[in-house]
Amino acid sequence: MNYFDNPDYVVAIVGAGRGIGKAAALHVAGHGVRVACLDRDGDSARATAAEIGGRAVAHPLEVAEETSIPPAIDAVARAFGRIDALVNCAGITGRTNVPGHEVDLADFDLVYRVNLRGAFLLSKAVLPHMLARKYGRVLHVASIAGKEGNAGMTAYSATKAGLIGMVKSLAKDYVEQGITINALAPAVIRTPMVEALPQATIDYMTAKIPMRRCGELDEAAQMIAWIVSPACSFTSGFTFDLSGGRATY
Numbered sequence: 001m002n003y004f005d006n007p008d009y010v011v012a013i014v015g016a017g018r019g020i021g022k023a024a025a026l027h028v029a030g031h032g033v034r035v036a037c038l039d040r041d042g043d044s045a046r047a048t049a050a051e052i053g054g055r056a057v058a059h060p061l062e063v064a065e066e067t068s069i070p071p072a073i074d075a076v077a078r079a080f081g082r083i084d085a086l087v088n089c090a091g092i093t094g095r096t097n098v099p100g101h102e103v104d105l106a107d108f109d110l111v112y113r114v115n116l117r118g119a120f121l122l123s124k125a126v127l128p129h130m131l132a133r134k135y136g137r138v139l140h141v142a143s144i145a146g147k148e149g150n151a152g153m154t155a156y157s158a159t160k161a162g163l164i165g166m167v168k169s170l171a172k173d174y175v176e177q178g179i180t181i182n183a184l185a186p187a188v189i190r191t192p193m194v195e196a197l198p199q200a201t202i203d204y205m206t207a208k209i210p211m212r213r214c215g216e217l218d219e220a221a222q223m224i225a226w227i228v229s230p231a232c233s234f235t236s237g238f239t240f241d242l243s244g245g246r247a248t249y
């Protein structure tokens with residue numbers, strides 16, 4: 001089913017170089033919309049855009065650096081004349097399998113800069129473009145860790161919980177102006193991020209999934225596409241579940 005049905009529709013995806021962001025970029029492009037691929041790894045963003053073909057653009061964007069964000073978002077608006085949707089898939093775990101009292105402050109700060117501060121700055125940069133047209137869809141990829149807390153992942157769980165709270169608040173600011181702001185909380189999806197984790201961490205997270213399997217990239221991409229399409233029109237401030245039955249609220 002095509003939820004978009006509009007070839008002018010523009011979806012900007014941060015973290016489009018690989019993993020969930022790349023899968024989402026390829027999937028929404030298949031719906032015939034225009035896609036901006038953004039990533040701190042400019043080469044991988046360009047590779048995703050090249051795989052999509054002529055209707056995609058790519059820009060480097062580092063969400064941990066406030067000076068990097070507005071120019072990249074503005075470049076997308078200039079290239080396409082509008083931004084209808086932003087999907088934020090940029091995120092890092094930091095070091096895992098570390099008890100809270102042993103977490104390094106520099107590691108905590110970096111995870112915060114990317115996962116929460118970066119999401120705030122992205123929202124701040126893209127919302128004026130959406131307000132100008134009284135339409136927008138913003139989706140931040142959080143995590144089940146933000147709802148339940150994963151052992152050995154203090155910074156990750158705390159920043160993803162913060163992201164869920166930020167989305168609840170931001171959504172209320174714009175809910176009467178045609179803009180929805182939501183989050184998505186996946187459990188384990190097999191991506192390069194997960195492959196890089198210690199096996200003990202992957203086993204711990206997977207064992208908690210009642211379906212006893214990891215989520216597939218396509219399952220994430222399909223849900224993301226619907227949430228940032230015009231079809232998802234009566235939900236804002238919500239955290240969608242993608243956890244194989246793990247989430248109970």
Ligand SMILES: NC(=O)c1ccc[n+]([C@@H]2O[C@H](COP(=O)([O-])OP(=O)(O)OC[C@H]3O[C@@H](n4cnc5c(N)ncnc54)[C@H](O)[C@@H]3O)[C@@H](O)[C@H]2O)c1
Nearest residue numbers: 015017018019020040062063090091143188189191192193
């Ligand atoms: N894979 C999972 O199981 C899972 C589960 C829950 C939540 N998530 C979340 O989903 C999102 C995507 O995860 P993934 O597994 O696809 O990760 P990934 O590491 O495979 O891909 C992340 C992409 O984001 C980019 N990125 C990272 N930091 C960035 C930054 N500072 N600025 C710009 N780009 C940056 C990377 O270059 C990469 O292309 C993350 O926010 C992650 O926390 C993933």
